[in-house]
Amino acid sequence: MPRTEEQNQHLREESRARILETALTLFARYGYEKTSIRMIAQEADIAQGLLYNYFAGKEQLLFAIFEQSMRDVRESFVLADDASDPRPPLERLIRGSFAIVRRNLTFWRLSYGVRMQATVITGLGQSLHAWTDTIRQTLEGYFRQAGVAQPEIEAAILFAQIDGIAQHYVLDPEHYPLAAVEEALVARYRSS
Amino acid sequence: MPRTEEQNQHLREESRARILETALTLFARYGYEKTSIRMIAQEADIAQGLLYNYFAGKEQLLFAIFEQSMRDVRESFVLADDASDPRPPLERLIRGSFAIVRRNLTFWRLSYGVRMQATVITGLGQSLHAWTDTIRQTLEGYFRQAGVAQPEIEAAILFAQIDGIAQHYVLDPEHYPLAAVEEALVARYRSS
Amino acid sequence: MPRTEEQNQHLREESRARILETALTLFARYGYEKTSIRMIAQEADIAQGLLYNYFAGKEQLLFAIFEQSMRDVRESFVLADDASDPRPPLERLIRGSFAIVRRNLTFWRLSYGVRMQATVITGLGQSLHAWTDTIRQTLEGYFRQAGVAQPEIEAAILFAQIDGIAQHYVLDPEHYPLAAVEEALVARYRSS
Amino acid sequence: MPRTEEQNQHLREESRARILETALTLFARYGYEKTSIRMIAQEADIAQGLLYNYFAGKEQLLFAIFEQSMRDVRESFVLADDASDPRPPLERLIRGSFAIVRRNLTFWRLSYGVRMQATVITGLGQSLHAWTDTIRQTLEGYFRQAGVAQPEIEAAILFAQIDGIAQHYVLDPEHYPLAAVEEALVARYRSS
DNA sequence: CATGAATGAGCCTTCATTCAT
DNA sequence: GATGAATGAAGGCTCATTCAT
Numbered sequence: 001m002p003r004t005e006e007q008n009q010h011l012r013e014e015s016r017a018r019i020l021e022t023a024l025t026l027f028a029r030y031g032y033e034k035t036s037i038r039m040i041a042q043e044a045d046i047a048q049g050l051l052y053n054y055f056a057g058k059e060q061l062l063f064a065i066f067e068q069s070m071r072d073v074r075e076s077f078v079l080a081d082d083a084s085d086p087r088p089p090l091e092r093l094i095r096g097s098f099a100i101v102r103r104n105l106t107f108w109r110l111s112y113g114v115r116m117q118a119t120v121i122t123g124l125g126q127s128l129h130a131w132t133d134t135i136r137q138t139l140e141g142y143f144r145q146a147g148v149a150q151p152e153i154e155a156a157i158l159f160a161q162i163d164g165i166a167q168h169y170v171l172d173p174e175h176y177p178l179a180a181v182e183e184a185l186v187a188r189y190r191s192s
Numbered sequence: 193m194p195r196t197e198e199q200n201q202h203l204r205e206e207s208r209a210r211i212l213e214t215a216l217t218l219f220a221r222y223g224y225e226k227t228s229i230r231m232i233a234q235e236a237d238i239a240q241g242l243l244y245n246y247f248a249g250k251e252q253l254l255f256a257i258f259e260q261s262m263r264d265v266r267e268s269f270v271l272a273d274d275a276s277d278p279r280p281p282l283e284r285l286i287r288g289s290f291a292i293v294r295r296n297l298t299f300w301r302l303s304y305g306v307r308m309q310a311t312v313i314t315g316l317g318q319s320l321h322a323w324t325d326t327i328r329q330t331l332e333g334y335f336r337q338a339g340v341a342q343p344e345i346e347a348a349i350l351f352a353q354i355d356g357i358a359q360h361y362v363l364d365p366e367h368y369p370l371a372a373v374e375e376a377l378v379a380r381y382r383s384s
Numbered sequence: 385m386p387r388t389e390e391q392n393q394h395l396r397e398e399s400r401a402r403i404l405e406t407a408l409t410l411f412a413r414y415g416y417e418k419t420s421i422r423m424i425a426q427e428a429d430i431a432q433g434l435l436y437n438y439f440a441g442k443e444q445l446l447f448a449i450f451e452q453s454m455r456d457v458r459e460s461f462v463l464a465d466d467a468s469d470p471r472p473p474l475e476r477l478i479r480g481s482f483a484i485v486r487r488n489l490t491f492w493r494l495s496y497g498v499r500m501q502a503t504v505i506t507g508l509g510q511s512l513h514a515w516t517d518t519i520r521q522t523l524e525g526y527f528r529q530a531g532v533a534q535p536e537i538e539a540a541i542l543f544a545q546i547d548g549i550a551q552h553y554v555l556d557p558e559h560y561p562l563a564a565v566e567e568a569l570v571a572r573y574r575s576s
Numbered sequence: 577m578p579r580t581e582e583q584n585q586h587l588r589e590e591s592r593a594r595i596l597e598t599a600l601t602l603f604a605r606y607g608y609e610k611t612s613i614r615m616i617a618q619e620a621d622i623a624q625g626l627l628y629n630y631f632a633g634k635e636q637l638l639f640a641i642f643e644q645s646m647r648d649v650r651e652s653f654v655l656a657d658d659a660s661d662p663r664p665p666l667e668r669l670i671r672g673s674f675a676i677v678r679r680n681l682t683f684w685r686l687s688y689g690v691r692m693q694a695t696v697i698t699g700l701g702q703s704l705h706a707w708t709d710t711i712r713q714t715l716e717g718y719f720r721q722a723g724v725a726q727p728e729i730e731a732a733i734l735f736a737q738i739d740g741i742a743q744h745y746v747l748d749p750e751h752y753p754l755a756a757v758e759e760a761l762v763a764r765y766r767s768s
Numbered sequence: 769c770a771t772g773a774a775t776g777a778g779c780c781t782t783c784a785t786t787c788a789t
Numbered sequence: 790g791a792t793g794a795a796t797g798a799a800g801g802c803t804c805a806t807t808c809a810t
Contacts, residue, residue: 008790015790031309033225036783047386047792049786058784109308116305116363117223153372156360157353160373164356168348171308177345181352184345194623194771195810203773229801239775241803250801386792387789395794415693417609421780431796433782442780497692500685500747501607537753537760540744544757545733548740552732555692561729565736568729584769591769613805623771625807634805 016054018044024065028110032062032117062114063123069107070131076100090142090189094162098182101166108170135159161185208246210236216257220302224254224309254306255315261299262323268292282334282381286354290374293358300362327351353377400438402428408449412494416446416501443503450508453491454515460484474526475570478546482566485550492554519543545569592630594620600641604686608638608693638690639699645683646707652676666718666765670738674758677742684746711735737761 022044026035037058041048055061077096085092101108114120115128136155143151165185169176195203214236218227229250233240247253269288277284293300306312307320331347340346357377361368387395406428410419421442425432439445461480469476485492498504499512520539527535549569553560598620602611613634617624631637653672661668677684690696691704712731719727741761745752 011790031225034310037785038783041793048784049793050791052785053790113308116301118221118226119223150372150376153369153376156369156373157357157376160356160360161349161353162356163360164352164354165349167359168352168355177348180342180345181348184342184349194769195773199810200772207773228799230799240801241776242774244802245773385789385790387794391789392793399794413694415695417607418694420778422778432780433797434795436781437794493692500689502610534756534760537756540753540757541737541741541760544740544744545737546740547743548736548738549733551743552736552739561732564726564729565732568726568733587769612803614803617772624805625772626770628806629769 012054015046015050019046019051019054019061020065020068023061024069024106024110027062027065028106028113032110032114059119059123062120065107065110066120066124067127069104069111070127072104073100074131076103088190090158091186093139093142094158094186094189095182097162098166098169098178101169102178105170105173108166112167112170132159158189204246207238207242211238211243211246211253212257212260215253216261216298216302219254219257220298220305224302224306224311251311251315254312257299257302258312258316258319261296261303262319264296264299265292268295280382282350283378285330285334286350286378286381287374289354290358290361290370293361294370297362297365300358304359304362324351350381396438399430399434403430403435403438403445404449404452407445408453408490408494411446411449412490412497416494416498416503443507446498446504447507449491449494450504450511453488453495454511456488456491457484460487472574474542474573477522477526478542478570478573479566481546482550482553482562485553486562489554489557492550496551496554516543542573588630591622591626595622595627595630595637596641596644599637600645600682600686603638603641604682604689608686608690635695635699638696641683641686642696642700643703645680645687646703648680649676650707652679664766666734667762669715669718670734670762670765671758673738674742674745674754677745678754681746681749684742688743688746708735734765 019040023035023040026039026043029035030039037048037051040061041051051061055064077100087095120128136159139155139158140151143154148154162185165178165181169178211232215227215232218231218235221227222231229240229243232253233243243253247256269292279287312320328347328351331350332343335343335346354377357370357373361370403424407419407424410423410427413419414423421432421435424445425435435445439448461484471479504512520543523539523542524535527538532538546569549562549565553562595616599611599616602615602619605611606615613624613627616637617627627637631640653676663671696704712735715731715734716727719730724730738761741754741757745754
């Protein structure tokens, strides 16, 4: 007897999710180019051909990973942000950012590894730009509200600061003193 | 009669330089993996085989680019540093960093594009680590002299700050307000 | 629906066998080094890449040919030997050897063409040595039983004799008087 | 002042001889295909291009080696043969053959390594055939004089015997009991 | 005569993708 | 939806050969 529509849907979701997760792991570990479809299929325990039922190609798979992770991050931000947290918003944002990086280390490693590649810039430029712009604008809003002289520049600086720290952390998570850096950064922005 | 030693040396230097330059450009534009030896040879207007008279392989070519560029950067730093500049050392260092990035935009794009790749980490990890460590320690020295509480953490923060800004700038040099950001950053560290 | 396991196995065996056979023919005709993967694929009417689904590389392909042919030869020997043949064992062995060479002319041409190549000596040295040693020891056993003075030397001589004849025959099968040579050799060893 | 014609001639001979010798050594050690022109030039301490002043190409170099070695062997034979040696001619021939193999181990290794290659058969077939035929006919002459029934077949057998032994010896000169085999073979043919 | 930089065809191999079932 | 055998373009690299000097 054939599966119900619902069951099929469920199977699809499951397979898709497994492929995405496996690909993320391998992309992050070996790099996008060095990871072959065969490796992904093997690790995900599916046939190579099946992958193409879910994604149009290797590149689309990468984009799908980004889209999903970007959605996750956005959700994390929302959750972290509108909590009735008594701490000042900038502090919440800084701490939230690092929490996200800590939690999604794998994705961030992949992200920093490919975000300068032409492929990614061509294929994801739009969404990526929109994404970072949102963040920058959020920051700018804070600074504007706080009456800072050059809110745009201040936002650029803080954004770069967070990004730079995140990247150094991702490069060597074992030794990077993220906690201390986070405290120092928060302290600096609290005083201002 | 064979060419003189001098003529040969000239030919060799010319070819080597042309290959290095072309490769840097293409690696930076398309990424290391997406750039094929064929592309480089075509763009440099030489035969594919010639490349292997100068570099043992694609990877060695990449490393040679790094070595040369790192040497350039070091020289720039030295030149920028021991000038009898009346400005405070931290300011000189910050301004010097951005000047170098501005001048070697292409190399930095390549560098940020590959520094998370296994190839690079394996093959250049040592020199790269030594390089960044020198910078970090220089910064730490400044802060220590200035009597800052946590010089190590402060150094990490400033380093990440510069690195983050440089990277955002490299991602979109046309629109990034590097000048203003630089001023703001300098101002912040001058006051401290 | 995917192919059944049986269908797949059939496909695989067919392809593998076709590659092996084609490669043997071409290796024997043009030599191992002069035969390219392209040639094999073309002659076997398959895509180049397929070959690598069955053999790890060109060298492994050569080894696989040897393994299969050596197995064939061993089987031939066993079949030829334990027959209730009234003829003396040495005669049976001599005749059997030439029968095998006649039957597997192509393989022997390949074998004589590559057995001095480093690749083969490195990769097959063990099995090859074991193989020839078995033959030599079999011969030695015969001579020892027959009470010959220097069984070891006699075995070496007969082995070289058979090998030399086979090789001359393989070099020019059309004209070499193998039948007459075989009779003369048998006659000589019968009398002794 | 320009070199005299004679000096030039001398230099040419010297260079040519060095190339031939180096090539023989390397061809024998690594095989014809695996030995590159570059290796030969390097080992002979000359420029790659120079080789083409003496030989039309790699194949012609191989052929030249064969021709020279074949000439050497012929001379050795003549020297060995017309000595006023009291031993019977067949014995002298057998001993002479092995002496030549022992003395020119390198050439024989090369020879046995390439004599089945299409290239060699095509390019040297004529001379090679003529060469071996001479040997065979010499042998046949001995047997005919001795009143043997089938001199042609006997010659083929002895030729194959010597060739087979030589080849086994060349394959493993350290361990092969050539001396004992030689004695046994001589003894066998002396009695007859 | 001699040099060695330069050429470019060809090699083995990998891998994203297709397709018959 | 799922399988995996098959495809073929493209990759990095080698090497015999040419040629300007």
